[in-house]
Amino acid sequence: MTEDTGRIRKTLDRRARRIVFGDNADRGIDQELPSNVQVDRAHVVMLVERGLLPRASGRRLLAAIDELSAGGYGPLRGREAPRGLYLLYEGWLAETLGEEVGGAIHLGRSRNDINATVLRLRLRPVYHRLVREVLRLVAVLVRRAERYAAVTMPIYTHYQAALPVTYGHYLAGVAVALLRDLEGIEAAAAGLDRCPLGAGAAGGTTVPIDTGRTAELLGFSAGVLHSIDAVASRDLALRLLAAAAVLGVTLSRLASDLQLWSTAEFDLVRFPDELVGSSSMMPQKRNAFLLEHLQGRGGAALGAFTAAATAMHATPFSNSVAVGTEGVKPLWNALDQVAESVLLARLVAAGARPQPERMRRRAVEGFTTATALADRLVMEAGMPFRRAHHRVGEAVREALDGGEPLAAAAGRLLAEHGLEAQAAWTEPAQVAAAAAYGGGPAAESLGRIVAELRAGWTDAARRLRERARAWSEGERALDAGVAGVLAEDAVRPPTDAGRARVPALEEA
Known part of the structure; x- marks a missing residue:
């Protein structure tokens, strides 16, 4: 050759x-070559249909x-x-x-627009896997949010017990953040829908090609808009990495909480044998090491984004190897790592077993109802909040000095104002159950949150199905176009083979 x-x-x-x-x-x-071949089949069909070949x-x-x-x-x-x-x-x-x-196949195109198109074709299964994994994780969190909606625990701020919530409420909060991360990934992937083929090396072509037809045959919603932008830009890669990096941050925070809460010192959650590791030296150890993998892999996209953005930075706005090759190189491993992180997160979220009695005891020992008690002094005794805050702080100090629960010190404080202590003001489970405002853990509030999560999940799953359906329809259109060139009377019938399916929330 x-x-x-x-x-x-x-x-x-x-x-x-x-x-x-x-x-x-x-x-x-x-x-790459399977995607190259897909591009070539579409290009040849278009050339023949246009009478150019x-x-x-x-x-x-x-x-x-x-x-x-x-x-x-x-x-x-x-x-x-x-x-x-x-x-x-x-x-x-x-x-x-x-x-x-x-040698006729390359008419009206360049490696530049081919490479930009191949990038999008190669990203389709990667994107589909990532979105599907996030949907499965959200499904697990939503189901467990409902299951553990009444398991009271403290939420921590600054690593100190702060307020009474429920484990289900916590999991629903992570799910809300993940759906927002998913929206970011979907927005970043908008560039998947426009086909760069036909832009040539950067200036389009004088050959009367039909870029709309090749876009249709390849399952894109639109053909090339601007020849320079089509070959110069790889912001699709940057945006996906940035969105995946945000997702990785959310996953790492979930992992950090579960790792802390699974220590013997906290003992709020426990993991089954199949989700922990042992020590080669210390026989007593049960290490939740998967959470450490989750923390480490979750940062892969951030590193890849930095590498990709650095490679693309200050390059000319035209076709560039630094952009189209070196800048894209970190993309594949990083997205794979993040998808695996989501899978690990699903396994540990599904396997984590809350310890209700330990959670309740920590909520009591951490004086998590102090804020609710101050609120009652405001509403029942007409005390300004800052004064109530100070008085309850004194009551907490008395309880600590006397080795007694907050309820006892609270009773004396309330009696000074002609009020009788009620469990609804000092019992963590009842305080959490009454927190129906501001997106709190009360049943009616959590019910609204879960309903919105389910609706958001369903919408995201539908959008993924629609995208996958468009890709499959492109494959069928391409097969039919090829069949039409090979033998006009033997057009291949449409088939549902290869159409991606997203399971229902209850299946995920």
């Missing part, structure tokens, strides 16, 4: 070739491409790619079909 481009007569330096393209094409074949040539190209794909790209494996995978592949087509046919 010649490497003479006409303008360049010599082979790329072997050392540079190994760094840039690898020792052979196998890795690129597995990662003879039907006979289109048939031969499509037959060769399909045969190569069906054979696992065997003829290309193990070969060096001196000028990159795409030119190796195109060179094989020219060798196999002759230059008149094999």
Whole structure:
């Protein structure tokens, strides 16, 4: 296979070739070539339909491409790619079909717009997996929020017991944050819907191609808008990494809480054997080490964003290897790491077992009803809140000095104002049950939160299904277009094969 481009007569330096393209094409074949082939099939169909490529040539190209794909790209494996995978592949087509046919496929396009399109095609399953994992995690949290809606516990501020809530209320709060993170991921993925194919190297083309048709065949909602932006921009990668980094922060905070609460000193939650590890030296240990993996992997997207943004920073706004290759390189591993973090979070959230009695006792010992008691002095005795705050603080100090519960000291304080202590003012479970305002843990409040979570979950699942359906419809349209070129009377019927399905909330 010649490497003479006409303008360049010599082979790329072997050392540079190994760094840039690898020792052979196998890795690129597995990662990128299936998407390249999908792009080529759509492009050939469009060229034939527009009368820009003879039907006979289109048939031969499509037959060769399909045969190569069906054979696992065997003829290309193990070969060096001196000028990159795409030119190796195109060179094989020219060798196999002759230059008149094999060399005709590149009309009206460039590797620049192909690469930008391949990025979006490769991101589809990655995006689908990430969103689906988040939906499954939210489903687990919502179901457990309902199950543990009456399990009273203290919420901590500054690592100190603060107020009485419920474990279900806490889990619902994490779910609310995760749905918001999911909205950010969906917004970041808006660029998945526009096809860059047809932008060429940066200036479009004088060839009368139909970019709307190739977009349709590839399952995009719209064709290229601006030729320079289409090949210059990889902000899709940056936005996805940024959104995934925010998700990773939420996951790390959940992991930090569960790790702290699962220590013997807290003992608010426990994990079954299948979710903990032992020590190679200390036989008594039960390490919730999965939470540490969750914390570490959750930061992968933040590091990748920094690397990608640094690679893209201050580059010319046109096609750039620093942007389209080096800037995108951190994307794949980072999104994979974050998806795995979400899966780990689902496992530990599903497996964590709250300890109701220990949680209730910590809520009592932590004087978590002090704020509610101050509120009662305001509402029942007409005391200004700051004075009530001070008096209840004194009552807490008395209780600590006397080794008695807050209820006893509260009784004396209330009696000074002609009030009788009530359990609803000093018992954590009753205070939590009465906190119906401000999104508190009371049953009616949590019920509204869960209802909104379920509605948000359903909407997000529907949007994912619609996106996946559009991709599948593109595949069917492409198959039909290819069949129309190969044999006009043998159009392949639509099929539901490959259509992605998102389970219902109760299935997730």
